[in-house]
Amino acid sequence: xxxxxxxxxxxxxxxxxxxxxxxxxxxxxxxxxxxxxxxxxxxxxxxxxxxxxxxxxxxxxxxxxxxxxxxxxxxxxxxxxxxxxxxxxxxxxxxxxxxxxxxxxxxxxxxxxxxxxxxxxxxxxxxxxxxxxxxxxxxxxxxxxxxxxxxxxxxxxxxxxxxxxxxxxxxxxxxxxxxxxxxxxxxxxxxxxxxxxxxxxxxxxxxxxxxxx
Amino acid sequence: xxxxxxxxxxxxxxxxxxxxxxxxxxxxxxxxxxxxxxxxxxxxxxxxxxxxxxxxxxxxxxxxxxxxxxxxxxxxxxxxxxxxxxxxxxxxxxxxxxxxxxxxxxxxxxxxxxxxxxxxxxxxxxxxxxxxxxxxxxxxxxxxxxxxxxxxxxxxxxxxxxxxxxxxxxxxxxxxxxxxxxxxxxxxxxxxxxxxxxxxxxxxxxxxxxxxx
Numbered sequence: 453x454x455x456x457x458x459x460x461x462x463x464x465x466x467x468x469x470x471x472x473x474x475x476x477x478x479x480x481x482x483x484x485x486x487x488x489x490x491x492x493x494x495x496x497x498x499x500x501x502x503x504x505x506x507x508x509x510x511x512x513x514x515x516x517x518x519x520x521x522x523x524x525x526x527x528x529x530x531x532x533x534x535x536x537x538x539x540x541x542x543x544x545x546x547x548x549x550x551x552x553x554x555x556x557x558x559x560x561x562x563x564x565x566x567x568x569x570x571x572x573x574x575x576x577x578x579x580x581x582x583x584x585x586x587x588x589x590x591x592x593x594x595x596x597x598x599x600x601x602x603x604x605x606x607x608x609x610x611x612x613x614x615x616x617x618x619x620x621x622x623x624x625x626x627x628x629x630x631x632x633x634x635x636x637x638x639x640x641x642x643x644x645x646x647x648x649x650x651x652x653x654x655x656x657x658x659x660x661x662x663x664x665x
Numbered sequence: 666x667x668x669x670x671x672x673x674x675x676x677x678x679x680x681x682x683x684x685x686x687x688x689x690x691x692x693x694x695x696x697x698x699x700x701x702x703x704x705x706x707x708x709x710x711x712x713x714x715x716x717x718x719x720x721x722x723x724x725x726x727x728x729x730x731x732x733x734x735x736x737x738x739x740x741x742x743x744x745x746x747x748x749x750x751x752x753x754x755x756x757x758x759x760x761x762x763x764x765x766x767x768x769x770x771x772x773x774x775x776x777x778x779x780x781x782x783x784x785x786x787x788x789x790x791x792x793x794x795x796x797x798x799x800x801x802x803x804x805x806x807x808x809x810x811x812x813x814x815x816x817x818x819x820x821x822x823x824x825x826x827x828x829x830x831x832x833x834x835x836x837x838x839x840x841x842x843x844x845x846x847x848x849x850x851x852x853x854x855x856x857x858x859x860x861x862x863x864x865x866x867x868x869x870x871x872x873x874x875x876x877x878x
Contacts (some may be wrong), residue, residue, distance in 0.1 A: 500809030501764055513753055517767070520759035521749065527752045539740045540726055546733035551714055554730070558771045567798065572785065574788075596713030 453478040454508040456495065457487045459661035461620035462557060463518040464505035466641045468656035469521045469618045474529045478507065484586060494555035519553055522615060552623045556590035558628070561577035571662055574579045580630055585628045591637050594620075599639040608643055617647045623657065666691035667721040669708065672700045675770060675835035677718035683735045687742045691720065695876035698775055715747075732766055735828060747828045753771045758822050759811060760830035765836045769803035771812035773839070775791040788799045793843055804850050807833075809860035811852040820856055830860045838871070 455471070455478040457464030471478055483489045483504050490502045499516050500504045507515045507524075513662035515521045526534050535542045537602060558564070560583050568574040568582060598604045624644040629633060634641055647653050668684070669690040670677030684691055696702045696717050703715045711727050712719045720728045720737075728734045737749050748755045771777070773796050781787040781795060811817045821829035837857040840847060846855055860866050871877060 483875075500767070500813070501806035503768065503806075515756045515760065516751075517760040517763040519767075520756045520763055523759055524752055524756040525754065539737055540722075540728075542740065543728045543733045543737040545726065546736055547730040550730040550733055550766075554732075554767050554771050555714070555716065559777060563802075564772060567795075571794075571798070572787065572791070574785065578785070581784075582780075585784070589776075593714035593716075600713070659867050 454481050455479070456481045456483050456499070456506040456508070457504045457661075458483055459658045459664045461485060463503070463506050463553075464567070464628050465504045465622035465625070465656055465658065466553075466618050467507060467521050468661075470525055470534060470615075471506045471654050472652035472656055473532065473534065473613060474525055476525070477530060478650060480662055482661075484663070486581055519549065521614075522535070522618065526615075532612070534618065536609060536614065541603065541609065544601070544603060545614045545616045548594070548608050549619040551590065551594055552619040556623055559586045559628075577616070583630045584632050587623075587630075587632045590623075591603065591627070591634070591640060595637045595640050598643065602638065604643075606646055607642075613650065613652075614646060617643065617653075618646055621647050621653055666723060667694050668692070669694045669696050669712070669721070670717045670874075671718040672695055672871045672877045674698065674717050675717070675839050676766075678835035678838070678869055678871065679731045679813065679831050680718045680720060680764075681869035682834065682866050683738055683828075684829045685825060686745065686747065686831070687738055689738070689742060693793075693875055695874075697876070724846060729761050732762065732828075735831065740826075745825070747826070747831065749822060749827065754816065754822065755817060757814070758827045758829045761807065761821050762832040764772055764803065764807055764810070765832040768806075769799060769836055770839075772799045788841075797845050800843070800845045804840070804847070804853060808850045808853050811856065817852065817856075819859055826860060826863065826865075830866075833857055834860050834866055 455467060457480060473528050482496050483505065487535065489495060489503060496502050498514050501516060505518055505521065515524055522534065537546055568579050578664045598608060603609055604610040607613050610619060621644050668680060671692060678695055694710050702708060703717060709715050714729060716729055718734065720734045724784050728737055735747065759791055778792050781792050811821060818824040820826050821833060834857050837853065
């Protein structure tokens with residue numbers, strides 16, 4: 453398999469963690485987002501969404517969207533599972549993951565920040581305020597979902613990592629990079645700290661990738 | 666079951682379509698987003714993300730996040746299926762759905778538009794430009810994903826509706842409401858027109874809901 457990604461892309465970071473947790477390896481193919489490589493051939497011709505990550509299977513199929521890639525990994529390499537077995541529990545883990553993947557990350561994505569700068573003339577401080585605002589809104593909800601539910605354990609759901617942790621750790625890393633104050637989110641921080649200490653998460657960190665700057 | 670939603674929420678619209686396609690009924694409980702009812706008790710106490718939709722099961726469990734709700738419906742009410750059986754095809758359908766649910770809809774969500782107005786002082790014209798910009802970026806990619814793949818059929822994937830169509834129709838309805846020019850997206854328009862003619866989609870439309878204004 454080949455993973456098209458970017459060291460700092462938190463969506464690519466999710467897939468790196470999932471591959472590691474499953475004990476799978478993929479050749480990394482860097483797509484430099486800040487240089488716009490995702491908008492040029494050959495990458496854009498294969499992934500017209502012009503986003504990373506994309507996973508190429510050994511048969512040459514190209515999968516896009518980090519959560520679709522991870523659900524596929526879960527279906528074809530079910531062990532160890534990243535989703536619980538009970539449907540209600542699966543729904544909870546997916547909701548936690550989607551609360552990050554839909555409602556926090558896209559609003560703070562690089563292309564949105566560049567559009568705020570280029571189309572709306574927002575300076576660095578305004579863009580950082582934007583970033584922190586949506587981290588706050590999202591983490592307020594996520595902290596309550598985690599702290600108030602007895603199904604939370606060492607990790608977001610129980611005592612083994614799931615898709616929710618796979619999404620949580622990259623989002624916490626992003627928040628820290630923009631110096632968000634996370635002291636109001638003790639459950640998020642506890643879980644993220646525990647998860648990041650695992651080799652599968654540690655090896656997926658941005659600064660450990662071949663294209664890290 | 667009870668569906669907490671809002672007639673104009675495209676995420677709630679997705680769940681309404683999925684319920685209809687599955688032949689399931691749920692009591693609708695309106696949460697008036699423009700009046701801020703999602704941020705007040707009792708709703709906010711049960712869903713700390715303060716978003717709609719949420720689905721309450723007959724056992725009183727509350728599920729959140731539209732795609733997590735629909736995956737749960739698919740698992741407990743598998744007929745008719747909203748995902749194909751082959752893992753690669755499932756990945757394609759989920760990627761199409763997520764390209765809308767992650768990369769188009771959240772950036773144009775009501776709370777983002779209100780933040781553009783209140784925190785960044787953007788007027789109606791600037792907010793409409795923002796909306797149309799992200800529809801354009803997202804639909805450019807989606808049109809290519811649909812037009813260039815032989816797996817597209819009468820619907821996004823083959824000749825029966827899937828999770829991808831469930832996401833596509835509400836997004837097209839939103840784009841029309843802001844007067845986006847969609848002539849560059851013939852495949853999207855063809856599929857959305859076909860899907861909207863089906864009773865399950867038609868009955869889920871915003872203007873057919875009890876809280877429609």
